[in-house]
Amino acid sequence: MKFGVIGAGQMGGGIAQVAAQSGFDVVVHDQKQEFLDRGKGVIQKSLAKLHEKGKLSDAPDTVLGRIQFTTDLKDFADCDLVVEAIVENQGVKNDLFRQLGQIVKADGILASNTSSIPITALAAASGRPEQFIGMHFMNPVPLMQLVEVIRGYQTSDETTRIVTETAEKMGKTPLACNDFPGFVSNRILMPMLNEAIQCVMEGVAEPEAIDGIMKLGMNHPMGPLTLADFIGLDTCLAIMEVLHQGLGDDKYRPSPLLRKMVQAGLLGRKSGEGFYKYN
Ligand SMILES: CC(=O)CC(=O)SCCNC(=O)CCNC(=O)[C@H](O)C(C)(C)COP(=O)(O)OP(=O)(O)OC[C@H]1O[C@@H](n2cnc3c(N)ncnc32)[C@H](O)[C@@H]1OP(=O)(O)O
Numbered sequence: 001m002k003f004g005v006i007g008a009g010q011m012g013g014g015i016a017q018v019a020a021q022s023g024f025d026v027v028v029h030d031q032k033q034e035f036l037d038r039g040k041g042v043i044q045k046s047l048a049k050l051h052e053k054g055k056l057s058d059a060p061d062t063v064l065g066r067i068q069f070t071t072d073l074k075d076f077a078d079c080d081l082v083v084e085a086i087v088e089n090q091g092v093k094n095d096l097f098r099q100l101g102q103i104v105k106a107d108g109i110l111a112s113n114t115s116s117i118p119i120t121a122l123a124a125a126s127g128r129p130e131q132f133i134g135m136h137f138m139n140p141v142p143l144m145q146l147v148e149v150i151r152g153y154q155t156s157d158e159t160t161r162i163v164t165e166t167a168e169k170m171g172k173t174p175l176a177c178n179d180f181p182g183f184v185s186n187r188i189l190m191p192m193l194n195e196a197i198q199c200v201m202e203g204v205a206e207p208e209a210i211d212g213i214m215k216l217g218m219n220h221p222m223g224p225l226t227l228a229d230f231i232g233l234d235t236c237l238a239i240m241e242v243l244h245q246g247l248g249d250d251k252y253r254p255s256p257l258l259r260k261m262v263q264a265g266l267l268g269r270k271s272g273e274g275f276y277k278y279n
């Protein structure tokens with residue numbers, strides 16, 4: 001299988017890495033060489049860590065050698081499966097899928113790692129709705145078990161079968177759901193993170209206390225504010241907007257503090273500051 005990934009950010013890099021660890025030939029795209037170099041560096045660090053712990057079956061260089069980095073979308077022409085992991089914005093994703101629908105071979109499958117955007121709408125933009133699906137990995141991809149598999153309105157059984165089997169070959173557990181805003185994962189997770197942000201805004205407690213209460217009280221591995229910083233506050237806001245618009249209920253209204261922090265460029269770990277500071 002030739003595996004394509006669009007976007008070399010935290011999700012795209014992780015997906016490419018795990019695909020290469022599973023023995024697939026992988027091609028990864030980003031818009032600029034500097035983004036590819038940054039993504040490659042993150043993959044190298046992760047592979048070194050997994051190797052150190054004896055969790056890699058091949059040498060890190062062998063795994064890295066299976067990944068081709070490119071800024072040219074034409075390099076995806078012969079891919080069997082292409083997973084998109086670019087910014088959580090429907091217009092930008094639609095444009096990309098319109099191009100991929102023209103470039104990727106006719107029997108290739110297109111998938112989106114979107115956190116919330118309707119799969120059926122992206123499928124329509126691609127021009128190949130039967131061979132389109134949501135393949136939603138969790139962050140950090142090398143460590144997390146789940147792949148949420150989301151069927152669009154016209155996704156074929158064959159596409160679902162191939163993508164489910166591919167997720168299994170990648171050592172993941174695929175679980176199916178239908179195409180509703182935020183699917184299952186973010187429909188449930190993101191309102192909790194949004195509520196934690198609202199607690200900061202209202203002065204209910206300091207961020208450290210909110211995170212500590214949820215970690216120690218509910219056994220969550222990360223507190224909600226640490227997790228929001230980890231996901232990216234821009235991505236959290238984009239997901240809340242999709243839930244709010246798509247489900248039409250004000251209980252999904254993004255916290256004004258979340259909006260303000262994104263406007264200020266405080267995006268969490270990836271920008272160096274969110275609810276906490278990172279060096
Ligand atoms: C927004 C969406 O659309 C969907 C989403 O993805 S929502 C987000 C879903 N993800 C989560 O909820 C993650 C919640 N957090 C966790 O499960 C855990 O904190 C975690 C698995 C990320 C980390 O595990 P942890 O037990 O907290 O310990 P931590 O010490 O931080 O990390 C464990 C080890 O993994 C390593 N590690 C972390 N990320 C890694 C990566 N990408 N690759 C390789 N190793 C990694 C760490 O370096 C650490 O190694 P050492 O033991 O040698 O120090």
Ligand SMILES: NC(=O)C1=CN([C@@H]2O[C@H](COP(=O)(O)OP(=O)(O)OC[C@H]3O[C@@H](n4cnc5c(N)ncnc54)[C@H](OP(=O)(O)O)[C@@H]3O)[C@@H](O)[C@H]2O)C=CC1
Nearest residue numbers: 007008009010011012031085086087088113114115139231
């Ligand atoms: N963060 C998370 O925890 C999770 C995120 N997701 C989803 O995965 C997707 C990616 O998220 P994430 O990896 O966190 O985001 P990042 O911001 O880390 O990475 C996105 C990458 O895509 C690039 N990019 C942006 N626009 C384009 C474009 N038009 N063409 C090609 N590349 C582009 C970005 O480049 P640049 O640097 O120029 O912006 C960047 O390298 C989103 O849809 C998100 O909702 C899914 C599961 C978990």
